[in-house]
Amino acid sequence: MGFFVAKGISKFYKAGTGGVHALRKCSLSFPSKGLIAIKGKSGSGKSTLLNILAGIEKPTTGTVFFGGKKANEKGPLLDGRAGMVFQHYDLIAGESVLRNVSLPLSMRGKGNRRAKKLLRDFGLGAFAHKDVATLSGGEKQRVAICRALVHDPRVVFADEPTGALDEKNGIAAMDMLRAIGNYRLVIVVSHNEELIQRYADAVIEIADGVVKTPLLVQSAVPVPKASFRRSSTWLPRFIFRNIRRNLLKDVVCLLSGIVGFSSLLLSIGFFAGNEVAFEEEQTHSLLYPYSSISERTVIEVPGSKLTLIKKTRPSATSMTGFATTFASPIVVDDLAYFFPASMTYETDGQNWEPVSFSPVWDITLETFGKEMVTQGELPRGEAFNECVVNEEFAHRHGGKVVGKVLSVNQRCTVQLEGKTHEVFVEAELIVRCVVKEFGFLNSPRVYYSYPRLEKALEGLPVGGGESNARELVAWAESDSPYSNYSSLLFLQDPNDVARLFEWMEQGDESLDVACPSYVLRSSFHGLSQAFTMSLSLFVGIAVLGLCLILGMSSLSSFVSGKKESAVLMVLGAKRSQVFSIYVAESALLCFLSAGASLLVCPLLERLFNGILRGKFDVSSIIRIPYQTLFGLPFSLIWGCLLIALVLGGIAAALPMAFHRRIPLSEELRDE
Ligand code: ADP
Ligand code: MG
Numbered sequence: 001m002g003f004f005v006a007k008g009i010s011k012f013y014k015a016g017t018g019g020v021h022a023l024r025k026c027s028l029s030f031p032s033k034g035l036i037a038i039k040g041k042s043g044s045g046k047s048t049l050l051n052i053l054a055g056i057e058k059p060t061t062g063t064v065f066f067g068g069k070k071a072n073e074k075g076p077l078l079d080g081r082a083g084m085v086f087q088h089y090d091l092i093a094g095e096s097v098l099r100n101v102s103l104p105l106s107m108r109g110k111g112n113r114r115a116k117k118l119l120r121d122f123g124l125g126a127f128a129h130k131d132v133a134t135l136s137g138g139e140k141q142r143v144a145i146c147r148a149l150v151h152d153p154r155v156v157f158a159d160e161p162t163g164a165l166d167e168k169n170g171i172a173a174m175d176m177l178r179a180i181g182n183y184r185l186v187i188v189v190s191h192n193e194e195l196i197q198r199y200a201d202a203v204i205e206i207a208d209g210v211v212k213t214p215l216l217v218q219s220a221v222p223v224p225k226a227s228f229r230r231s232s233t234w235l236p237r238f239i240f241r242n243i244r245r246n247l248l249k250d251v252v253c254l255l256s257g258i259v260g261f262s263s264l265l266l267s268i269g270f271f272a273g274n275e276v277a278f279e280e281e282q283t284h285s286l287l288y289p290y291s292s293i294s295e296r297t298v299i300e301v302p303g304s305k306l307t308l309i310k311k312t313r314p315s316a317t318s319m320t321g322f323a324t325t326f327a328s329p330i331v332v333d334d335l336a337y338f339f340p341a342s343m344t345y346e347t348d349g350q351n352w353e354p355v356s357f358s359p360v361w362d363i364t365l366e367t368f369g370k371e372m373v374t375q376g377e378l379p380r381g382e383a384f385n386e387c388v389v390n391e392e393f394a395h396r397h398g399g400k401v402v403g404k405v406l407s408v409n410q411r412c413t414v415q416l417e418g419k420t421h422e423v424f425v426e427a428e429l430i431v432r433c434v435v436k437e438f439g440f441l442n443s444p445r446v447y448y449s450y451p452r453l454e455k456a457l458e459g460l461p462v463g464g465g466e467s468n469a470r471e472l473v474a475w476a477e478s479d480s481p482y483s484n485y486s487s488l489l490f491l492q493d494p495n496d497v498a499r500l501f502e503w504m505e506q507g508d509e510s511l512d513v514a515c516p517s518y519v520l521r522s523s524f525h526g527l528s529q530a531f532t533m534s535l536s537l538f539v540g541i542a543v544l545g546l547c548l549i550l551g552m553s554s555l556s557s558f559v560s561g562k563k564e565s566a567v568l569m570v571l572g573a574k575r576s577q578v579f580s581i582y583v584a585e586s587a588l589l590c591f592l593s594a595g596a597s598l599l600v601c602p603l604l605e606r607l608f609n610g611i612l613r614g615k616f617d618v619s620s621i622i623r624i625p626y627q628t629l630f631g632l633p634f635s636l637i638w639g640c641l642l643i644a645l646v647l648g649g650i651a652a653a654l655p656m657a658f659h660r661r662i663p664l665s666e667e668l669r670d671e
Contacts, residue, residue: 002029002065003219004053004076004155004185009062011048011209022048023059023209031217032154035181037200038189045209046189047159047665053187054082054157056570056664067154067223076155078664080108080228080572083148085158085177088670089140090567091132094241097143098128104151107572109231118146122176138169145176149184151572154223156180158188162195174199230574238568239584246557250589253553257593257648258600260546261640265601265624266608267539268636273623274528281618282517282524284438286360286369286388286447289491291500291515292334293322295478311485311512313478319487322511325503326496330361333473334484335453338412338425338460345446346407347397355393355444357408361490363388363449369435376402376433384452387429393444394434401431406446414472414482416463423462423469436617441520450488486514546590547651554586554652555659566667583652590648594640602626 011023022045030036038046051057053064055075064071066081076082083104091100101119102112119125124142132140141161148156158177162170170192177186178199190196196203205212243250282288294311295318301308313334314322323329342354364381365373365388375394379386387406394401410425429448457470476482491497497517504518558565565578601624609620629636 002217003032003067003223004030005065006049006053007063007065009049009052009059009064011045011052011057012060021209023052026062026206026209026211027216028204028211028214029216029218030155030185030187031201032219033181033183033185034201035178035186035188035199036202036204036215037196038187038204038206039191039193039196040206042191044206046191046206048209049206050157050159050187050189051665054084055079056668058663069223076153077157077570080151081153081223082155082157083151083153084570085141085144085148085156085161086567086668087160087163089137089144089164090563090668091140091144091147092564092567093133094245095132096129097124097132097135100132100143101146101150103234103568104147104571106234107231108151108228109233110151114152115146115150118150119143122146136169137165138172141165141169141173142176145173145180147571149180151228153184155185155187158186160189160191162190162192170195228572230572230577232577232580235577235581235584238581239588242557242561242581242585243588246553246585249553249557250585253550253586253589254593254596256546256549257590257644258596260542261594261597261644262601262604263542264539265597265636265640266604266622267535268629269601269605269622269624270535271532272625272629274532274621275525276623277619277621278521278524278528281438282521283368283494283497284372284436285442285517285520286365286372286390286435286437287358287445287516288494289368289497289517290358290360291489291513291518292486293319293331293489293514294486294512295510296512297510310479313476313483313485314487314511315478318510323489325499326491326493328492328496330490330492332450332454332488332490334486334488335359335450335457335470335473336484336486337473337482338423338457338469339408339410339427339448339453343408343410346409347404352396355396355446357446357448359450359453359488360388360447361450361492363447363452365435367492372435372437373433374436376431379432379449381449381452384449384456385428385430386432386449386452388433388435388447389431390435390437390442390445390447392437392442393446396444401434404431405429406431414462414469416467419463421463423460425457425460425469427456438520438616438618441523450490489513543647547647550586550590550648550651551655554582555655557585558582558652558656558659562667566664569664570668579653579656582656583649586652587645587648590644590651591641594644598637598640 006026006028009023009026013020013022026049038049040046048057052059054077055071056077064075066076072079077084092103097119098112098115102115105112105115116128119128122142124146127135127139132143135143161173161177165173174195177188180186181201202215203213204215293314295314297310299308299310319331323331339357341356341358343357344354345352363379363386365378379388389401397404406429408427412423412425414421414423454470458468460469462469462472473482479485491500500515501518501521504513504515568578569575605622605624609622612618612621625636
């Protein structure tokens, strides 16, 4: 058995319906040292033979033995016991001579001492720190030979090493290979007869895939073990090199990453902030502590599937029970029969469409709303002729309403002892101030003082002075229209309002509570939920799009860098290490864009909150929870960065994993 043996090697390339027999039953046995040349015409199968010997191409049949043992899956080149020289040098562009030559050492976790020594020995010491791009072809090939030799391989393969060189440089390269051949096996493919004659210890001639002059040397030389320690210290350099090379593409990825992560962060901010903002905002309405309450009775209609619901003013007992829920409730009669919730009014000699007239318990706005005043002065609450309007109302009158007098004329009919009386409720309300309420779903509204209306109605005689309007309401049956079928509830404490909302959430069959702020709250919650859901969908799409962009980008750089990847693997890199260059590039970009988004988002948060505040007059709706999320300190920040790393890595790894694998020999082929 020889040192390096090929036994019955055949190679058949399928092509369409036919194919090519590139090699037919080749058997060879190489000595442990010496320069062996493989010659033959173009297309005769030389490269195929060399690649099969090196193990970067699989034979169709036959076996390769190395050091007396069947060559393993990888073959001597990939398991680190051989080196390879290419026709077009295939040096790593943009790197220095020394870095190129010492790369196989770095991949094995070794220093560059041997690289320096080799360069000196072969007269290339002066070039060590030059960029390989500045070298001549001949110099490049000599550097490439040093690189193939630097990790002390047992065999050096060279496929047409002089093919791209002129005669003088070809000779210099062959001199080097010759020198190596004195102590190692060097297998050179060439069609240069002259050089072969001059340098080769033995020549294998090949024609049409058949070996014409076989070489059968018997020698038993032990070969060191195939395994070698792999290091990854060289990888970061290649990651940054890739980023530099794909700069434009990477900037686009970075920007799309910033867009994706910013929308993610802002949405999280919206999820976290909108409910809180609403809780704060809902008190910014003079209607907040007000509700109207009726008792409901369900009446079964005999012989019908329908039921009637009768609304009446709550009885004192049911109202007392209900009122115990609150700390300081004010329950009063509803005076809407004489002063309805919706009325037309006249101002500046003009009649206006109806607006809402709503009672407030405290027109001086002491408890609720003092800081909501934007125009005018607070009413003193001494007379019924004072009112407060909201901005929507002011807007209707061109903004300037303070001091305007709103005249209301309301005609009511009253039945007393069988007789019908007409009662005129006339009021002149001076607008004292304008309040800026939470603008969501708001409409023009005039607020008047309930206690002052009560007083005013006491002074309004009905039925020829026997009674007054106030008494009529107070004494009315619970199902009489004078009672308006309801009582009013004013609360004086936000905690009481919260209790009311709680009570309403549980629901009560017998009492009907009409609470505008509760309706507002429910519709806001519904809207916010719908908004949150669609936002999640958009963010999902944005993140998916980001992954696609990252995946496509890294796939395209992976494909365009394929030749270099193949060279790296020949020099000693694992396939997974080469993959990791692209995975890390993508993960790093994703990480950076997440970091940038974390920095940019506080500004965007301010900007959007400003815009929303201008539009809806709300406090900050977006509140990105930088401090704590899920109860963990700063979890948003590290969570976001971690997700970015993983997402970026997966986005790059998936398309590469599914990318069709071709034999290394094909990846190495010159286009
Ligand atoms: P040489 O190096 O001697 O010029 P090769 O070994 O490259 O020749 O090729 C030998 C034959 O095999 C040629 O006819 C070539 O066209 C064919 N061949 C080589 N590689 C492939 C391939 N990947 N697919 C199909 N045919 C191939
Ligand atoms: Mg060839």
